[in-house]
Amino acid sequence: MSLINYSSREINCKIVYYGPGLCGKTTNLQHIYSRVPQETRGKMISLATEMDRTLFFDFLPLELGQIRGFRTRFHLYTVPGQVYYNASRKLILKGVDGIVFVADSQIDRFEANIESYMNMLDNLTEHDLNLEKIPFVMQYNKRDLPRVVPVDDLERELNPRKAPYFEAVALKGSGVFDTLKVACKLVLKTLG
């Protein structure tokens, strides 16, 4: 739910990174945090377990600066990917303006991607939201690993609405900013 404050001239938008456990959602945010100029990024918050698994969410605010007099910010969130944290995932989707689905390209994670994608659709429905109407970008992560599903197969199963997609190796940063840029631009289009 974007919030435009005409008095303080601020615009805030929320983008959520969704996907199965260990697919690389947090890694995406860590890469963004490490590469954007310091004045662009806020403090990154990670509510994680001692084993560095996301417990509730990661949060990274990014500020574009003044755009035609409006301070424009994107708030990036990740959801916890592990199946049993669904209550938390549902909460984080509240008020979402755009979604990045990070799929794990490895063959043995194929089912986990589908399960997470279906779970996302269910959770959106619970918020009376429809994926057709939300800016959505698909990211096929871990493309550098040896046993990965061909992109065509991933597209067929996970991206029937043909949203923009990117291949990525989030650990090395490849594809991370391509994904983010398109997600941000799609969200801004909905404000115009």
Place this chain on the structure above:
Amino acid sequence: MVKGNWALFEEDFWSINTILQNLIHTSSAKSVMLIDKTGQLISSIGEPPGFDVTSFASLSAADFAANQQLALMVGEADFATLVHQGANESLYLSMIANRVILVVLFDRKTSLGLVRLKARRSGEELLSVLNRLFDKLQYKNEELSGTTLGAEFAAEAESEIDSLFQD
């Protein structure tokens, strides 16, 4: 915007800030924040906090959301207020109109009882301002959409995105 999301206009913003100022004054709190329940900061009044307010807003919303789910589990519709009491600094959080969270940060110069009392009154005043705002958003969407950002905003924002978000 104004297409089902929400916008805050000059007059509403100042009405809200006046209420928050008054709350600071009457409760002797350190600072007061109003946060959208999705975690976006609407306004912050009082002593500038020595922490990152954006992160604080996001965590407060998450705190409230998690507690709301706990309330449902124990058979309550919600926990309308939350209190976090520390040795020196404490927080009082309260949901208004099921849409925004009022957060009062206070120390030992005042008491929870006073904060609670004054925050409740301010909450009622905020409710009427917010209801007026939501009505305006609901019924004037078309009229308002003419005043919004437009193609030039999108073009400029896109170029900023391209220059900032890169390896």
